[in-house]
Every structure is written in C-alpha cells, then in structure tokens.
Amino acid sequence: MIQHELSTIISGAIHAAQRNEALPPFVFDGEVPLDRPRDEAHGDFATPVAMQLAKLARRAPRQIAEAIVAHLPAQGVVARAEVAGPGFVNLWIDPTWFAAQVDGILDAGAAYANLELGAGQTLQVEFVSANPTGPLTVGHARGAVLGDTLARLMEAAGYEVTREYYFNNAGLQMEALGESLRIRYLALLGESTEGLTIGRHYEGDYIQWIAAALLALHGDAWRDKAISEFKDLAVDAIFAHIRHTLNRLDIQFDIFFNEDSLYGSGEVEAVLAELKARDMLYFDEGAWWFKATAFGKEKDRVFVRSNGVPTYRVPDIAYHRNKLQRFDRVVDIFGADHKDAYPDVLDALTALGEDGSSVDVLIHQFTTLVRDGEEVKMSTRRANFITLDELLDEVGPDAVRYFILSYAPGSHNTFDIDQAKSQNERENPSLYVQYAHARCCGILDREAPKRGVVYDADADLSPLRHEAERALIREMLRLREMIARVAESSEPHHIAYYARDLAAAFNNFYDKCPVLRDDLPNELRQARLKLTAAARIALARTLDLMGMVAPDEIAAPAPEGEEDPQ
RNA sequence: GACCAUGUAGCUCAGUGGAUAGAGCGCUGCCCUGCGGAGGCAGAGGACGGAGGUUCGAAUCCUCCCAUGGUCGCCA
Numbered sequence: 001m002i003q004h005e006l007s008t009i010i011s012g013a014i015h016a017a018q019r020n021e022a023l024p025p026f027v028f029d030g031e032v033p034l035d036r037p038r039d040e041a042h043g044d045f046a047t048p049v050a051m052q053l054a055k056l057a058r059r060a061p062r063q064i065a066e067a068i069v070a071h072l073p074a075q076g077v078v079a080r081a082e083v084a085g086p087g088f089v090n091l092w093i094d095p096t097w098f099a100a101q102v103d104g105i106l107d108a109g110a111a112y113a114n115l116e117l118g119a120g121q122t123l124q125v126e127f128v129s130a131n132p133t134g135p136l137t138v139g140h141a142r143g144a145v146l147g148d149t150l151a152r153l154m155e156a157a158g159y160e161v162t163r164e165y166y167f168n169n170a171g172l173q174m175e176a177l178g179e180s181l182r183i184r185y186l187a188l189l190g191e192s193t194e195g196l197t198i199g200r201h202y203e204g205d206y207i208q209w210i211a212a213a214l215l216a217l218h219g220d221a222w223r224d225k226a227i228s229e230f231k232d233l234a235v236d237a238i239f240a241h242i243r244h245t246l247n248r249l250d251i252q253f254d255i256f257f258n259e260d261s262l263y264g265s266g267e268v269e270a271v272l273a274e275l276k277a278r279d280m281l282y283f284d285e286g287a288w289w290f291k292a293t294a295f296g297k298e299k300d301r302v303f304v305r306s307n308g309v310p311t312y313r314v315p316d317i318a319y320h321r322n323k324l325q326r327f328d329r330v331v332d333i334f335g336a337d338h339k340d341a342y343p344d345v346l347d348a349l350t351a352l353g354e355d356g357s358s359v360d361v362l363i364h365q366f367t368t369l370v371r372d373g374e375e376v377k378m379s380t381r382r383a384n385f386i387t388l389d390e391l392l393d394e395v396g397p398d399a400v401r402y403f404i405l406s407y408a409p410g411s412h413n414t415f416d417i418d419q420a421k422s423q424n425e426r427e428n429p430s431l432y433v434q435y436a437h438a439r440c441c442g443i444l445d446r447e448a449p450k451r452g453v454v455y456d457a458d459a460d461l462s463p464l465r466h467e468a469e470r471a472l473i474r475e476m477l478r479l480r481e482m483i484a485r486v487a488e489s490s491e492p493h494h495i496a497y498y499a500r501d502l503a504a505a506f507n508n509f510y511d512k513c514p515v516l517r518d519d520l521p522n523e524l525r526q527a528r529l530k531l532t533a534a535a536r537i538a539l540a541r542t543l544d545l546m547g548m549v550a551p552d553e554i555a556a557p558a559p560e561g562e563e564d565p566q
Numbered sequence: 567g568a569c570c571a572u573g574u575a576g577c578u579c580a581g582u583g584g585a586u587a588g589a590g591c592g593c594u595g596c597c598c599u600g601c602g603g604a605g606g607c608a609g610a611g612g613a614c615g616g617a618g619g620u621u622c623g624a625a626u627c628c629u630c631c632c633a634u635g636g637u638c639g640c641c642a
Contacts, residue, residue, distance in 0.1 A: 033582095033584095037585075038585085038587085038588075046585085048583090048585090051584075051622065052584095054622065084585075085584090086585075086622075086623075168642075171641095173642075259642095287640055298568075301640095303640095305640040309640085311639095311642090336636050337642090338642090339569090340570085340637055363570085365571065365572080365636070407579070410571060410572070411572070411579075412571075412634080412635050429590065429591090431604065432604075435602090435604060439601080439605090442602060444601095446601085446602090447602090448601080485582075496580095497579095497580060500589075504606095507605060508606070508607095510605075510606085511606040511607090512606080515601055516601050517600095517601075532601090553602085554602085
C-alpha cells in the first residue's frame, strides 16, 4: 500500500536529517502515521509525525517538519511536500504515479484489491444460527448480512473463510414444534385435537402449510406417527425454506453444525469432566456451578441443572473448542441478546487452556421495527413477525443489504416498514452505486462501439491530469485500505460508505470529463476509456463485496403516474 | 438496581487522538441539443447529551452525571 511506501520515505528523511544534524539524535523506528486529509488543499496524504516527535526531539513541531521536508528525496512518488498548521507535513503524490495505477487495476481485474493479510489462515464466521422453528424474520437479517459481508471482506483480505450455521434440533423448543405440526395435521384429517394442546405451540401459517403438504403427499398415513417424526419433517421443511431465503440474499453456508452432535461425540461431557478436573466446577443446591467469579464476574453460573441436563453454555463451550481445533481464527456474529453469555464461554475456554484470543465476537444491536408509527414486537412462537421473505419481496435484496450495511453494528437503528415500502427507486441509495457501474458499461460496451472507438489496452495514461480523474483514481486505491480496516475491526459497514464515495467520485468524473466526445484528442479519449474500465472493475468489486448485483444497465424509470403496483 | 451499548445538522447516520466535525434525505439556488439527469456544483443549517480530567492536540481516551435501548432464569 502507498501508505507504507510513504512511511518508509518519511522515516528515511528523518534519519537523513539526523545525519545532517538538522535533527538531534533520537531513536525512531516506528511506522509513520499517514492520514488522508479531508481538505484537498492539505494534500493527498498528511502526517502528524513531527508533532509526535516534538517531545523526543526537543524541538518545535514545525521545525521538525521543516527538517523532514528538506530531506525528502527530490524525485519519486512524492511530488511536493509542505509544512502546514501546527506541524503537519502535507504530501502531494506525483500525478504520473497516480495515472500509472490505472494499469495496475486493469491487470488485477476481478482480483483487484485482494490483500494477503490473512496469509491463507483459516477463518470461520458463524452467523444467523437461528434454530429451525420457523422462517427467518427481519430480525435475522442484520446478522445474516453482516456475517456474509464480513466473510466476503475477509476472503478479500486473504483468509480462507468458512461460513457456518450452528443450530439445535433437540430440546423442548423443537418438541413443541413437532407437536404443533401433529396437531395441525390431525385437525386437517378432521380429528378432534381436544386435550392435545399442551405446552406452548407455534402458531405461524407455515405450520399450516407444512401440514397441508403432508396431507397432500401422504394422506392419513401419518395419523399414528410419533411426535419426533413430525418434528424431523418440520425441521427439514423449515431448513429448506431458510436456505431459500438466504439464497435470495446470495448467502450460502458451507456448514450447518448441529449442536446435538457435540453430545454424540462426547465433547460436551469432556468439557464438564475437564472443568471438574481443573476444579472450575462445584456442586451446590443440586446443580453444578462454574466459577465465573474467578474471572471477575458478578456471580457463578449454573452449567448443569439439578435435573442433570447441561445449560446451553456447555455445548457452546464445546462448540467453540471444536472450532478452535478446526480454524486458526473464529468470528461470531451475535445479536445483543447473547451479550451476557459469550464472556462465560470465553472464560471457560481459558479455564480449559484454550486460546480465547483467536475468537472475535461481533455484537450487533437489534433493529427496531416500526409499522404505522408503532414499534413491532416480534415472537416466532406467537406468529407475530414479519418474515425476511416478505421484506425481500417489498424492498429487494440489494436494497436490504445496502440498508443494513449503512449502519454500524452497534447502532440502535430503526427500520420503518412503511417507509421502506413507499421508498421509490429514486430514493434508493443502493442504486446510486449500481448506476455508476452501469454508466461505465454504457460507455465501454454501448457507446464506444457505436462511435467506432476501439479500446486500446496499451494506451498511455499520462494525459489523465484533470482533478476529477485524479480524485477517482485516489478513491479506487482506497479500496485496499477499506478492506484492511474491516479485517482489523470486523466492522463491515465501512464498505457501504466507501461504495458511496467511490460512486460519487465516478459520477463527478463522468460529469466533468467526457470520454468519447468527438473533439477530444485521441490520446485523452483512450486514457479516459482505460480509466473508465478501471472504475468498472473497482465498482464491480465493491458491489460484489457487499453481495450486491453489478448491473450492466438500469431499466428506465416508470413514467410519472404509472408506478409499479407492487 | 447491576452490567453492556448508544446520545454528532430538521430527519437518518458516518467519523482510525490531529488542521475549519462530514454524508444522505429534506430545504434554497445554479448547470442539460448529454458517453443514459436515478447526475453534477453551490448555499443555509452544529454549544458533537452535560461536567470534570489526561494530552502539544479530544466527537474520539478516563471519571462522574443525565437520557434512550438491550440483557440480567437451573430458556437458547
């Protein structure tokens, strides 16, 4: 990355200044920080290093900055440098260097901005992980999009990524599901279901549909089947539906991991045995307690209930241990409701001698749903929810992904259903980015051939000297930094803001710099054509990292008064 | 009550210890015989919830207070 190159140049200048006694001797071997100034008048890059060295060098910051500028190499990437403000060193990059980067982007093609930060390490992203008790709701959308987008960005950063979905199809919750299906089925057969309604059942329409399908396929043959068979059937049907919903968002999982298998393999038991052996569990009031207070927590936690059944934290621990054996690094995407549980899991892993530091947890807040100006509280059991499919029908996958990525995971945002439904295409910000891509295609694939302009891959780039061209190249080069930042912070939302900035830089270029106009010198036309091709690559890559389509063209808007009835 | 998160423009939100705090939407102007205007440019609009502290420098780090949301079960 260019920052690293600049850092090397500046630390070289510091050392050169010391040799010339323009600066006193002191040890300096760190990376020089480089900012991208907001204000273009402050250069392409700027460093506050002179201010930071003031104490060490015992000189005024501006004086240090002057010494650095005086000892920068006369030729190379840095075209110009100046001291500004309290002691910033502002740097301007050589326009020829900028222009030459276009060839680098074109050569890289679809692999543009791939990094090697991950260096082939394996990384698992666990997300969604909703138990198959019903269709995915809009409540699951945030975790799904954040997880998949993070996975895409981590792949770009050089990790070998596995997407994993953790679920449990055993337990009371699932028993109630099987029972609910059986009751609906018997009701369809016209049998009395009096007295069968025990426990808390699932009331969603989807149970009805599965029961109807069962009746259509097998008639009354299932009359005397056990509840567990109804449960298995319901789970299969619901999972098929969940996969379909995720597919609409272009999300595919590599592994669906069943919690139950951890019991079968003895891993859950092994965790308990080892914790006991390490004296991290004690028996009290009929239950086994984990010494969470040994890790500074408020109170100890029950790990084995008085009925002998482990609490959910135990298989969670076994699962994470299992993950650490399979992957170099692990990221969990959890909703805020899991916030209390994961510290216990990490503590227990530490107690077991595992390295909890290779587990990152990304907690996202829940989106508050608003309909008719009122908050919608959702419950799968009471069938009081809006499905993710319904949302996708209304708004479309690209807009849903972009909307979710427009918020930092920690923000408590609200999603107004009515507003989303009424949001016409003109107000849809996801289209702003897609349209920029379509424009590149319009120039390259439609307009250029129409005018008989033949793309020249060897064209010289040096005619690119317009401010809008420079700004566009600068913005394209920033994609690498953005990927690196997400890989470091595990916060994928930055890409949505980057995408907007990149599209804006292209639109500005598009407005200021005609590519194909007849009165342009041919050299300029060819250089701009190459720049447009590079922009298409950068925009397509950015959209792909967000899981969005990069369209070749955008359909014309419907005329006024002929709104799409949907 | 405890713990965690969040308070930034009219609204929705970005902001990595650095310069005059940004974007979108909305509002006010301006730019089209053009490579698809679903665009571009400019403007108005801010005590960064409050008070202390650390620092050459704080929206950003620390402490306290206020407000909002989430979680506080031998449910997952």
